[in-house]
Amino acid sequence: xxxxxxxxxxxxxxxxxxxxxxxxxxxxxxxxxxxxxxxxxxxxxxxxxxxxxxxxxxxxxxxxxxxxxxxxxxxxxxxxxxxxxxxxxxxxxxxxxxxxxxxxxxxxxxxxxxxxxxxxxxxxxxxxxxxxxxxxxxxxxxxxxxxxxxxxxxxxxxxxxxxxxxxxxxxxxxxxxxxxxxxxxxxxxxxxxxxxxxxxxxxxxxxxxxxxxxxxxxxxxxxxxxxxxxxxxxxxxxxxxxxxxxxxxxxxxxxxxxxxxxxxxxxxxxxxxxxxxxxxxxxxxxxxxxxxxxxxxxxxxxxxxxxxxxxxxxxxxxxxxxxxxxxxxxxxxxxxxxxxxxxxxxxxxxxxxxxxxxxxxxxxxxxxxxxxxxxxxxxxxxxxxxxxxxxxxxxxxxxxxxxxxxxxxxxxxxxxxxxxxxxxxxxxxxxxxxxxxxxxxxxxxxxxxxxxxxxxxxxxx
Numbered sequence: 001x002x003x004x005x006x007x008x009x010x011x012x013x014x015x016x017x018x019x020x021x022x023x024x025x026x027x028x029x030x031x032x033x034x035x036x037x038x039x040x041x042x043x044x045x046x047x048x049x050x051x052x053x054x055x056x057x058x059x060x061x062x063x064x065x066x067x068x069x070x071x072x073x074x075x076x077x078x079x080x081x082x083x084x085x086x087x088x089x090x091x092x093x094x095x096x097x098x099x100x101x102x103x104x105x106x107x108x109x110x111x112x113x114x115x116x117x118x119x120x121x122x123x124x125x126x127x128x129x130x131x132x133x134x135x136x137x138x139x140x141x142x143x144x145x146x147x148x149x150x151x152x153x154x155x156x157x158x159x160x161x162x163x164x165x166x167x168x169x170x171x172x173x174x175x176x177x178x179x180x181x182x183x184x185x186x187x188x189x190x191x192x193x194x195x196x197x198x199x200x201x202x203x204x205x206x207x208x209x210x211x212x213x214x215x216x217x218x219x220x221x222x223x224x225x226x227x228x229x230x231x232x233x234x235x236x237x238x239x240x241x242x243x244x245x246x247x248x249x250x251x252x253x254x255x256x257x258x259x260x261x262x263x264x265x266x267x268x269x270x271x272x273x274x275x276x277x278x279x280x281x282x283x284x285x286x287x288x289x290x291x292x293x294x295x296x297x298x299x300x301x302x303x304x305x306x307x308x309x310x311x312x313x314x315x316x317x318x319x320x321x322x323x324x325x326x327x328x329x330x331x332x333x334x335x336x337x338x339x340x341x342x343x344x345x346x347x348x349x350x351x352x353x354x355x356x357x358x359x360x361x362x363x364x365x366x367x368x369x370x371x372x373x374x375x376x377x378x379x380x381x382x383x384x385x386x387x388x389x390x391x392x393x394x395x396x397x398x399x400x401x402x403x404x405x406x407x408x409x410x411x412x413x414x415x416x417x418x419x420x421x422x423x424x425x426x427x428x429x430x431x432x433x434x435x436x437x438x439x440x441x442x443x444x445x446x447x448x449x450x451x452x453x454x455x456x457x458x459x460x461x
Contacts, residue, residue, distance in 0.1 A: 051111065073166060074114075085197075148171045176203075209240075220235045252277070271303035276306055283309060303335070305335060337366050357386070360375065360388075365393075375394075384408055388418065391406055397460055398457045403430045423438075427457040
């Protein structure tokens, strides 16, 4: 199975929901659970339909070839085999399709639809797929249903081989695995983690992470060495969700995996576990060739909060010119609090405005007397980068006469949150001037900031 997933700066839990694209639904009732858990034998019925627009009479040879491949790949999807094997982990035995004497009927209604895209020089080719449908289990007058729905969009560049329907089949597998999780529980999932199909192992690893059961830790550690990249990645994520210290050393080893997706998920997981053993390996990961690995390493070091990471994080942010990456490093430094203060104060002298801005932002959120003098000095010196970065600090301090400098900082380093902080902080002069500035710039001021963390003028005198 050649599964290709692009991972970016998406929150971890969303990455996995997008990856599986499984419909959310209400959990089974107790009546349904009692009926489902009493099942011993099942008959499997599969009803599949196919939506396909016919090719025109002038279609090219490559279009006919691709259609044949796609049509055949849908026909070959092993619905019955997968149902039989996955439900077998729960101890259910499948009987022949013509056997009426069984405890339950599992019906699969699947609809496949090839998705096409225009390729230069090749015309429209069906290189994507949509697979959706419903799984129902009927027993003793009880019907339990679950939908599945997964899209594999056509790639930007055409290449062979491609397995769009095989990839979309992961959504169906994910739904089956969720059924055994909800109905049959942990031990059944652990058994399924050894299945030969990588999508079964992958979906199972995800559900074990969702359960957050400590009994799943050792099987997931074993899955970190799986031959399939997707399974290793999901196992790393699940270990982070469970948060057991037994996973620290295996996740540290995963930081050296050849696949960058696994390395960045491992780095993220170590930050969730928050074990000091991960500090030095994460410091090394700040120099990883992959930007996502670096970012997650920076975040995790902040979560752990060990002072050994301060200087490496300062070095990292000074070398990385991308503002979003620098921001993550500074957020981590602010989380560390007192151990990071002196290093951040030193950075206030940097020639780079962006670095000074973000250093000031970090210092302004640290409750330490040492930050007051350098920040107030920057205010006197009219250093707009520091004033803008630490504007929340200056609002809380309620320094009289600072309003003009704050508006100048807004003019140079505008962002919407800074504007909202000025308008709603409780200083009428600052609010009036900020609204006037926004009107002149054509910026709309939000009418409400209910529930937001807005600093109050003079709240920290």
